[in-house]
Amino acid sequence: MINIAVLGYGTVGSGVVEVINKNHASINKRAGQEVNIKYVLDLRDFPGDPVEKVLVHDYSVIVNDPEVKIIVEVMGGIKPAYDFTKQALEAGKSVCTSNKELVAAHGAELLAIAKANNVNFLFEASVGGGIPIIRPLNQSLTADEITEITGILNGTTNYILSKMTDEGKSFEEVLKRAQEKGYAERNPEADVEGYDACRKIAILTSLALGKQVDYRDIYTEGITKITKTDIEYAKALHASIKLLGTSKWEDDGKIYSMVAPFMIDSDHPLGHVNGVFNGIFVNGNMLGDTMFYGKGAGKLPTASAVVADVVDAVKHQGTNIMTIWEQDKVELGDRANFACRFFVRVADTTSKETIEKVFGEVEYVTLADVSGEYAFLTEKLTEGAFEEKSKQVDMIMRIRTAL
Amino acid sequence: MINIAVLGYGTVGSGVVEVINKNHASINKRAGQEVNIKYVLDLRDFPGDPVEKVLVHDYSVIVNDPEVKIIVEVMGGIKPAYDFTKQALEAGKSVCTSNKELVAAHGAELLAIAKANNVNFLFEASVGGGIPIIRPLNQSLTADEITEITGILNGTTNYILSKMTDEGKSFEEVLKRAQEKGYAERNPEADVEGYDACRKIAILTSLALGKQVDYRDIYTEGITKITKTDIEYAKALHASIKLLGTSKWEDDGKIYSMVAPFMIDSDHPLGHVNGVFNGIFVNGNMLGDTMFYGKGAGKLPTASAVVADVVDAVKHQGTNIMTIWEQDKVELGDRANFACRFFVRVADTTSKETIEKVFGEVEYVTLADVSGEYAFLTEKLTEGAFEEKSKQVDMIMRIRTAL
Numbered sequence: 001m002i003n004i005a006v007l008g009y010g011t012v013g014s015g016v017v018e019v020i021n022k023n024h025a026s027i028n029k030r031a032g033q034e035v036n037i038k039y040v041l042d043l044r045d046f047p048g049d050p051v052e053k054v055l056v057h058d059y060s061v062i063v064n065d066p067e068v069k070i071i072v073e074v075m076g077g078i079k080p081a082y083d084f085t086k087q088a089l090e091a092g093k094s095v096c097t098s099n100k101e102l103v104a105a106h107g108a109e110l111l112a113i114a115k116a117n118n119v120n121f122l123f124e125a126s127v128g129g130g131i132p133i134i135r136p137l138n139q140s141l142t143a144d145e146i147t148e149i150t151g152i153l154n155g156t157t158n159y160i161l162s163k164m165t166d167e168g169k170s171f172e173e174v175l176k177r178a179q180e181k182g183y184a185e186r187n188p189e190a191d192v193e194g195y196d197a198c199r200k201i202a203i204l205t206s207l208a209l210g211k212q213v214d215y216r217d218i219y220t221e222g223i224t225k226i227t228k229t230d231i232e233y234a235k236a237l238h239a240s241i242k243l244l245g246t247s248k249w250e251d252d253g254k255i256y257s258m259v260a261p262f263m264i265d266s267d268h269p270l271g272h273v274n275g276v277f278n279g280i281f282v283n284g285n286m287l288g289d290t291m292f293y294g295k296g297a298g299k300l301p302t303a304s305a306v307v308a309d310v311v312d313a314v315k316h317q318g319t320n321i322m323t324i325w326e327q328d329k330v331e332l333g334d335r336a337n338f339a340c341r342f343f344v345r346v347a348d349t350t351s352k353e354t355i356e357k358v359f360g361e362v363e364y365v366t367l368a369d370v371s372g373e374y375a376f377l378t379e380k381l382t383e384g385a386f387e388e389k390s391k392q393v394d395m396i397m398r399i400r401t402a403l
Numbered sequence: 404m405i406n407i408a409v410l411g412y413g414t415v416g417s418g419v420v421e422v423i424n425k426n427h428a429s430i431n432k433r434a435g436q437e438v439n440i441k442y443v444l445d446l447r448d449f450p451g452d453p454v455e456k457v458l459v460h461d462y463s464v465i466v467n468d469p470e471v472k473i474i475v476e477v478m479g480g481i482k483p484a485y486d487f488t489k490q491a492l493e494a495g496k497s498v499c500t501s502n503k504e505l506v507a508a509h510g511a512e513l514l515a516i517a518k519a520n521n522v523n524f525l526f527e528a529s530v531g532g533g534i535p536i537i538r539p540l541n542q543s544l545t546a547d548e549i550t551e552i553t554g555i556l557n558g559t560t561n562y563i564l565s566k567m568t569d570e571g572k573s574f575e576e577v578l579k580r581a582q583e584k585g586y587a588e589r590n591p592e593a594d595v596e597g598y599d600a601c602r603k604i605a606i607l608t609s610l611a612l613g614k615q616v617d618y619r620d621i622y623t624e625g626i627t628k629i630t631k632t633d634i635e636y637a638k639a640l641h642a643s644i645k646l647l648g649t650s651k652w653e654d655d656g657k658i659y660s661m662v663a664p665f666m667i668d669s670d671h672p673l674g675h676v677n678g679v680f681n682g683i684f685v686n687g688n689m690l691g692d693t694m695f696y697g698k699g700a701g702k703l704p705t706a707s708a709v710v711a712d713v714v715d716a717v718k719h720q721g722t723n724i725m726t727i728w729e730q731d732k733v734e735l736g737d738r739a740n741f742a743c744r745f746f747v748r749v750a751d752t753t754s755k756e757t758i759e760k761v762f763g764e765v766e767y768v769t770l771a772d773v774s775g776e777y778a779f780l781t782e783k784l785t786e787g788a789f790e791e792k793s794k795q796v797d798m799i800m801r802i803r804t805a806l
Contacts, residue, residue: 020546023688026548031545132543133546135539139538140527142711143707143710143713144707145426232438271675272672284533285425285426287707287708288533288701288705289696289698290533293692293695295691304544304689308547315725316544319722
């Protein structure tokens with residue numbers, strides 16, 4: 001029998017308890033021994049909940065108990081998760097976490113501490129919820145040099161954009177309904193402004209590189225400015241608008257990372273990842289294109305990934321699983337040099353002649369029921385060049401494309 | 404430095420050499436030491452090819468060389484691959500293979516021999532080519548009870564069905580072109596009759612269960628009877644016809660496995676897996692739906708998966724990676740009890756009245772340019788019931804559906 005402790009009895013924490021109870025037979029078989037929840041830490045009380053029997057309010061009880069070998073950190077946020085995790089690793093306990101803020105900010109450091117203490121710091125659930133992506137990146141795609149990672153990494157925004165597309169509703173209307181249904185937080189900023197996706201692409205890029213990508217260096221744009229009209233244009237282009245976190249290894253030797261809404265072709269593997277689902281597209285120089293798809297959030301899918309990490313931690317007691325993520329910081333490529341095709345809406349005060357003088361060859365798109373404006377797709381050009389050129393036209397909106 | 408040997412210098416074998424040469428810096432970093440190809444075994448000579456320097460014709464040179472720690476078996480077939488693999492494992496060498504025939508027939512036994520010798524038998528490339536699926540099933544989906552695995556597991560048949568769909572051509576025409584292009588073998592039986600997919604779903608189901616599923620117990624139907632007209636009907640139903648290998652854990656406690664062409668909804672995650680791509684859909688009782696997508700065949704994608712296994716074998720020298728696949732054979736559920744909705748084409752000598760008397764409520768489909776027949780979708784019913792009922796109508800064709 002191996003004893004574990006769960007820090008935080010919120011959505012994911014209660015999911016972890018549920019998964020371990022429900023699938024105990026198969027989990028114990030896969031782990032090679034019985035997984036026992038000795039403690040659950042939460043500041044709150046849960047009168048009447050079976051968790052009461054193992055509930056503690058004081059972390060020192062857990063960290064000082066030599067019987068506890070694995071700690072599940074599902075509190076979220078940096079404080080006190082960072083201190084708790086560090087103390088646990090230093091006390092010779094492995095830690096499994098779903099906390100993307102913690103991993104993005106301190107992943108490299110915590111991995112080094114785990115290695116020094118011959119324990120493990122595992123974080124499969126921090127990206128893509130239940131989708132296996134961290135372990136495949138670490139252990140399966142090891143023969144390839146990664147050339148691109150592009151993901152739909154946030155279920156809330158993908159749900160909003162999917163609903164806007166399917167039902168022709170505005171961002172505000174859909175957000176309101178998502179909040180009522182509990183799919184979006186009352187303060188939706190971390191999702192709709194792209195901050196959540198930003199941490200996740202930082203984690204994936206760091207793992208692919210083996211070095212630290214600071215999430216604060218990644219240009220991040222949310223979906224709040226996307227309108228019904230933009231979605232209509234996308235449909236006319238046989239495309240979808242998706243919030244993507246993307247990192248590309250370009251020929252200049254630099255890595256360009258960004259979080260922003262993109263128009264992608266409906267035939268792209270990510271083009272049919274709709275609703276609360278996430279999809280993570282990876283290109284390797286030998287493997288070619290691959291994609292991982294599944295539920296990127298939610299109590300049980302996320303808990304499933306956390307518990308899979310627990311099973312791995314049990315199987316690797318006394319062995320540190322090699323994970324290359326050094327603390328040296330990577331200098332990302334300058335966004336001004338990132339190139340893509342842009343979708344641009346302009347007021348019809350700008351003539352097509354002007355457009356072509358400024359942008360060269362473009363592809364026009366018009367919508368029958370939209371007046372006073374038209375739109376076009378540029379050829380591939382850099383962000384820097386685009387920003388210069390767009391000053392010369394009456395631009396209403398621009399969206400990057402992967403078309 | 405660690406020495407390896409490659410058995411077979413065909414498509415995959417030469418791919419393995421290419422991947423190791425091309426990505427040597429990152430592979431050596433991930434492996435923690437230099438991976439050196441000491442021998443390549445092939446009966447043929449390759450005058451002028453750099454492989455000449457390490458080419459041997461006699462396996463005993465390799466298996467008796469204590470410096471060789473890892474053997475890559477990419478010859479295919481059972482003989483002599485089975486004997487070579489067994490000898491290697493018994494000599495304390497890990498084996499990485501892409502050989503689905505070998506793994507389907509002897510996987511459990513070879514894993515047991517590897518365990519007894521404290522080495523590893525790895526076979527990521529045996530299913531889904533470059534798609535990471537074996538390792539995720541073994542190590543990532545460990546908190547779940549699997550309820551379904553359904554995959555597009557054969558690139559050749561998926562290419563043929565995709566071309567038939569996109570270009571309105573017949574099976575024979577597309578097969579011929581695929582053979583000319585090298586996408587299909589001159590003897591295409593293993594692909595088009597579903598035998599290849601059968602071995603792959605047997606491997607995946609065995610791993611999910613931890614027990615032996617005998618591929619010979621799996622009902623297998625190929626795609627040779629699928630016509631242009633079937634494809635037209637599928638389009639009218641907003642569906643695609645895909646050759647699926649599927650295993651379902653049903654409420655009666657049984658597992659139903661089958662390989663057959665199915666009509667699936669275009670909105671299903673597998674509905675957009677086209678061309679030579681493979682997709683493997685897995686449902687877990689906690690995780691929900693997840694899918695793995697990528698190139699299921701081809702020299703470099705397959706070699707990429709083999710080399711990732713080599714990296715894993717290097718990292719796990721002296722440790723057996725726990726893989727639960729016991730030799731006890733599983734009794735699959737009787738196909739007569741497998742239930743689905745059937746798509747049925749009947750000659751118009753059978754009246755709709757008769758159809759409804761026999762099948763109850765059905766959903767009719769007609770094509771404007773097809774005469775003398777019509778089609779319908781049944782409600783969900785078992786194979787056994789369907790076979791009985793279908794005797795009472797002038798059936799032209801039936802295709803199972805996941806609609």
